[in-house]
Amino acid sequence: MRAKDINGFPRLGIIGGGQLAKMMAQEAKKMGFFVSVLDPTPGCPASSVSDLQVVGDFYDEEKLEELVNQSDVTTYDLEHIATEPLKRLEEKGHAILPSPRLLEVIQDKLVQKEMLKKAGIPVPRFMKVEQNSLDEFKKFGFPLVQKARKGGYDGRGVAVIGSEKDMAKALLTESYAEELVDIEKELAVMVARSTEGQVKCYPVVEMIFDERANICDMVVAPARIEKELEQKAREIATEVVKALDGVGVFGIEMFLDRKGNILVNEVAPRPHNSGHYTIEACLTSQFEQHIRAICGLPLGSTKLLSPAAMVNLLGEEGYEGTPWVEGFEEVLSIEGLYFHFYGKKTTKPFRKMGHVTVIDDDVEKAVEKARRAKEILKVKAR
Numbered sequence: 297m298r299a300k301d302i303n304g305f306p307r308l309g310i311i312g313g314g315q316l317a318k319m320m321a322q323e324a325k326k327m328g329f330f331v332s333v334l335d336p337t338p339g340c341p342a343s344s345v346s347d348l349q350v351v352g353d354f355y356d357e358e359k360l361e362e363l364v365n366q367s368d369v370t371t372y373d374l375e376h377i378a379t380e381p382l383k384r385l386e387e388k389g390h391a392i393l394p395s396p397r398l399l400e401v402i403q404d405k406l407v408q409k410e411m412l413k414k415a416g417i418p419v420p421r422f423m424k425v426e427q428n429s430l431d432e433f434k435k436f437g438f439p440l441v442q443k444a445r446k447g448g449y450d451g452r453g454v455a456v457i458g459s460e461k462d463m464a465k466a467l468l469t470e471s472y473a474e475e476l477v478d479i480e481k482e483l484a485v486m487v488a489r490s491t492e493g494q495v496k497c498y499p500v501v502e503m504i505f506d507e508r509a510n511i512c513d514m515v516v517a518p519a520r521i522e523k524e525l526e527q528k529a530r531e532i533a534t535e536v537v538k539a540l541d542g543v544g545v546f547g548i549e550m551f552l553d554r555k556g557n558i559l560v561n562e563v564a565p566r567p568h569n570s571g572h573y574t575i576e577a578c579l580t581s582q583f584e585q586h587i588r589a590i591c592g593l594p595l596g597s598t599k600l601l602s603p604a605a606m607v608n609l610l611g612e613e614g615y616e617g618t619p620w621v622e623g624f625e626e627v628l629s630i631e632g633l634y635f636h637f638y639g640k641k642t643t644k645p646f647r648k649m650g651h652v653t654v655i656d657d658d659v660e661k662a663v664e665k666a667r668r669a670k671e672i673l674k675v676k677a678r
């Protein structure tokens with residue numbers, strides 16, 4: 297690590313100024329670090345809690361250089377960014393973590409899957425496809441899930457092709473085929489690994505999906521699964537991060553199938569939606585942990601202090617424009633509820649606008665309260 301600020305703290309740079317950057321910056325500012333963000337939108341969510349915003353595109357090398365020049369360590373809050381300029385900046389001696397090379401592997405879901413398979417991590421059966429043709433899909437076998445190799449998020453870039461009849465739904469982009477897993481539960485585990493090689497794993501959580509939007513709707517911590525499965529999921533997640541030689545915090549998404557197998561779905565090289573509960577429910581939040589990991593500081597405890605349930609606040613269907621939150625005052629009377637709103641300037645249907653975490657000694661009560669909050673809260677537009 298190069299220069300440090302006058303207090304001896306590393307200066308943090310973040311590419312992308314969305315909600316993940318905002319929550320990272322909040323933790324960094326709590327510790328008194330200097331924080332800069334790069335984002336094309338002036339007044340992006342993270343800018344309100346950062347020292348400085350460089351307004352510019354993520355692929356603008358001059359702007360990236362401006363950011364890394366005033367940062368001792370630079371990270372990112374989104375994975376769809378150009379890695380070539382990052383690699384060049386790294387060569388010039390700038391610390392960019394997780395490494396651009398690792399990011400490249402993760403950006404291509406097929407390369408990521410191949411890498412995981414090679415490392416002996418259990419993954420769903422998959423096959424590279426060349427032309428997205430019926431013949432290839434038939435060869436792989438229905439039902440299948442077709443996935444875009446690059447650029448997908450929040451379920452975009454994922455098509456379930458149940459049979460020949462669904463071919464109209466097939467994606468036309470570079471993709472691969474994956475077996476349709478008979479999912480019992482979707483699980484996620486956050487794992488941190490520092491520049492010093494220290495590793496800490498968070499509890500296993502359940503991700504519950506919104507059928508309409510295919511976006512994670514609720515996260516329940518801890519996952520309501522047997523102890524042995526919990527142990528196994530944590531072991532696999534830790535293996536994934538070691539196999540990737542990753543530095544930072546990683547979100548490992550997994551499927552628990554109906555036969556009790558755990559299969560890794562994908563890896564996010566950053567704090568993750570499924571780890572928001574750690575802010576209130578764990579000794580060290582995923583955001584502080586990420587900063588500790590990339591700055592080479594000792595990692596904090598990942599101990600769960602209380603069961604928790606988190607719900608995403610998505611923009612209501614039929615509303616677009618300046619957000620207006622309905623039910624805000626009402627939900628604040630729910631005991632153990634924490635309200636987060638990201639400060640995005642416009643709402644759109646299904647856009648992640650904020651989240652709510654409820655902690656309760658009883659996990660079922662936390663779930664029930666979070667559901668109630670979700671019913672009350674509506675992100676509309678003025």
Ligand SMILES: Nc1ncnc2c1ncn2[C@@H]1O[C@H](COP(=O)(O)OP(=O)(O)OP(=O)(O)O)[C@@H](O)[C@H]1O
Nearest residue numbers: 420441448449450451452454474475476477505562
């Ligand atoms: N092989 C599969 N079998 C069954 N369901 C799947 C499979 N792959 C993906 N899905 C479903 O689609 C969802 C989105 O898939 P995936 O996580 O690969 O895409 P994504 O666009 O990166 O999503 P996100 O950004 O929400 O993580 C999964 O959470 C799961 O519900």
Ligand SMILES: [Mg+2]
Nearest residue numbers: 451549561562
């Ligand atoms: Mg996913």
